[in-house]
């Protein structure tokens with residue numbers, strides 16, 4: 807898999823996210839004005855489903871569980887409790903369509919905070 811047309815640009819409301827399943831890969835597509843972004847549909851903090859816990863406003867995505875917040879288009883963490891950015895798929899728009907590079911499924915490593923030292 808590589809670049810895939812995932813939806814029409816008009817399918818995603820402004821300042822909103824939309825959950826899509828593209829050939830078995832779940833992707834959240836975000837829109838702010840005429841800018842689009844795509845990322846895995848889970849919070850990088852504790853794996854909450856962002857389509858349920860995510861709140862979009864003024865170009866910011868907030869996970870309502872512990873209030874981590876990101877820029878919806880760059881995925882950068884906003885000042886505050888967020889400690890990790892969002893993983894981002896490459897996105898382009900063409901002829902009214904949103905096209906996402908799904909060559910490699912992006913997943914967070916939720917084991918990287920394991921500090922029980924049992925791998926020494």
Ligand code: FES
Pocket residue numbers: 849850851852853854859869870871872873874
């Ligand atoms: S699970 Fe999303 S901020 Fe904690």
